Amino acid sequence: FFKGKKHWLSLPDILFIFLLKSNYTLKKDLDHCKLPLFTVVLCLYMFFCILENTTPKRDDQQVRRAAEREGRRIRRLKARETKSLQKHAEGMSSDDEVTEMELAMLRTQKEQIEKDARYVFEDALDEFSTVPGVLQRFDLWKRTDRDAYSEAYVHMCLPKALGPLIRLRILFWSPFIEGGLDLDETRWNQQLLLYNIRDNETEDLLREDPDLELVPKCVEKIIIPKLDQLMGAQWDPMSTSQSLALVNVVTKLLQDYPTLGPNSKAFTLLINNIAEKMREAVDNDVFIPIYPRTIMDGRMSAFFQRQFATSVKLLSNIVRWQGLLSDEVICEIALDSLLNRYLLMAIRLSDATDAAVKCHMVGSVLPRVWLHSGHTPSQLMPLLNQTKTIAQQLDVNKPLSRDALEKLSGLLKAAP
Secondary structure, eight states, X not given: OBOSOOOOOOHHHHHHHHHHHHHHHXXXXXXXXXXXXXXXXXXXXXXXXXHHTOOOOOOHHHHHHHHHHHHHHHHHHXXXXXXXXXXXXXXXXXXXXXXXXXXXXXXXXXXXXXXXXXXTTTTBOHHHHSHHHHHHHHHHHHHHOHHHHHHTTHHXXXXXXXXXXXXXXXXXXXXXXXXXXXXXXXXXXXXXXXXXXXXXXXXXXXXXXXXXXXXXXXXXXXXXXXXXXXXXXXXXXXXXXXXXXXHHHHHHHHHXXXXXXXXXXXXXXXXXXXXXXXXXXXXXXXXXXOOOGGGOSHHHHHHHHHHHHHHHHHHHHHHTTBTTBOHHHXXXXXXXXXXXXXXXXXXXXSOHHHHHHHHHHHHHHSOGGGGSTTOOOGGGHHHHHHHHHHHHHXXXXXXXXXXXXXXXXXXXXXXX
């Protein structure tokens, strides 16, 4: 099939681009957490430098990153003001911006891989290097000797034969790229749908056709593993936009291809890996500092509030999978590991008015069905009981307390 030298693309090289961009965002998220601690250490360092009469050394990289971080925060603030958005809780937005230097490096990597991709099937004949060419060869076999075609189990081999060609066409497809490639609109997808269509095709003949599930099988064997790799390399569970994109693409795949489900090994592996990545996010990315109320003011208070809001955002992204992942898994990650271990502790440390606001933030992201009688998970009971305690502490004679009590109404209705 090949006339001369063959060119190969390394899949890790392609995933490296998405992983690199994901690491940039992750590093910025970690910087947000480390900034207050770094500030305290820096103040102590400068204090001892004064005592020792020495000149403090400045870390230029950390100063630059701090300036870039503040610039991104100001740009997001101005964008919200321009759009006249409702009151925003600091920590609920995603810092997904990439600097020009980082973009230039990613662009160079991508251009090199695109250049290499053009030579993969450079010296292969068209009938073996294109999706329609391969389909025509198999279609000719099916027309001339249908019995031999069936006995050779071509319907099982065809997705594997088309695999390298389709993977090359979706080399840079990613559900996380806004305005990216729509798989339903690709030429290869249309060609698979039209494979072996006859003018005199009847419903009975179509039902007996072994190639009836060609597209679902290609999706299961090619698209799902690709999506699993992209999820592992690129998805940040802390990012709302990325989580929405991944939930939407998984939902659409389930709706379009009913064969995907518990019996599909590739799809089951994808779902398990999604759950595991959310567990890792809870274990590694959540940090809510515990301070005595006496020092909960100024910079430390702002950091505490921002980290709480960031954790609520992660909770929101996790419960978006309700209906796609089992309720048992969702409750284990969202309620046992995140809500009851971290968020509830922060609520208990806050004064009654602030605690009511925090309860409202948590309640607003929970699935509505969980707050209906008879459908409330047992893991939600500690929050509901805490809500009743907070309501008893509020002074209804004060306007702020009345507003806070009103925000608790939804959770109070679900409380036993």
